[in-house]
Amino acid sequence: MDDFLKSKLGMKWILLLIFMMSISFILFCCHTGNSVYCRYQFGKLRFCSDTVDWGTIYLGRTYQKCLEIYNPDTMKIPLRIVNCISGIKVYHKSILAGPLLHEGINILVKSIDTLVFEFQPTDTNSLGTFKKEFILEVDHVLLFSHLLMQAQIQEEFDTIKNSSDYPQLSMSDNFWDFGTIQSGEKPCHLFKIRNEGNGNLIIRKIEASCGCTAVAPRERIILSGEETILKVQFDSFGKSGKQRKSINIFSNDPKNPIQEVLIQGEVEKF
Structure with a gap:
């Protein structure tokens, strides 16, 4: 009977030991997996x-994104964001109501930490493709590699889409072919923008692709x-062959907030 009880007790200890080892292994795998994930x-x-x-x-709304950081070192490492980007705040996950990350935090030894990025775009000049970079200081060293923030920002029109008072953007044409261009020439074309709606049409922003200038x-x-x-001008300097460029017109037309205009031409070198 004693041997039987001892054997049952022994089995319990063995099972408990196996359970604890399994938990430790799972935690180790999770930690290792996350550290590998931070590559x-x-x-x-x-x-x-x-x-x-x-x-x-969309303009006026608030968005949040999280970013995980791993410290593989045997010492805690200070991290600081040097510059500011309009509309974006950066917090440490444990001090959301506290200071911004510009004041710096310490990433603890062999640990994974989380930064929270809060973005509230309000400036109409940021409409379209948004790309800005945070400059980082790690362990008191200013880094050449920067942390990129990017988004496609649009205006929201839910309140006036069904109204008869909205503006309506209309183009005389939305495509122009310059034909054959000699390298170095800067041909221009004039596009007419007309408001065929009842409300005032507001041109928020003009965004041109590389090599193209829109006034x-x-x-x-x-x-x-x-x-x-x-007025759209194409700079053919340093280019050759067929070229196709785009210009985006951002306006308060709720049914057509982004009007694309295309130009193209064949650039010949002397």
Whole structure:
């Protein structure tokens, strides 16, 4: 009987030991997996990504993204963000109501920490493709590699989409072919922008692709039935062959907030 009880007690201890070892193994795997997941090197620290990508977001709303950081060192490592980006605040996960990360935090030894990025775009000049970089200081060393913030920012029009008072952007044409261009030439084309709606049309922003210059219209507010001119210039210097460029016009037209204009040409070298 004693041997039987001892054997049962022994089995319980063995099972308990196996259970504890399993838990330890799982925790080890989780920790190791997360540290491997943080594979982007920033000085002595490793980040889970080198970019905070917000995707498509809207003016006036608030968005949050988290970023994990791993310290593989045997000493705690100080981290600080040097510059500011309008509309974006950075917090440590444990001090959301406390100071910004610009004052610096310490990433503890062999630990994974989390930064919280809060973005509230309010400036209409940020419409379209948003790309800004945070400059990092790790262990008191200013890094050459920066942390990228990117998003596609749009305006929201839910309140006026069904209203008869909204503006309506109309183009004389949204495509122009310059034909054959000699390298170094800078041909221009004038596009007419007309407001065929009932409300005032507001040109928020003009965004041109590389090698293309779009001069914003003198009249940013176009009354109902009126029009303005958008001047687009293509710089062919250093280019050859067929070229195709785009210009995006951001406005308060709720049904067409982003109007794309295309130009193209064949560049010949002397």
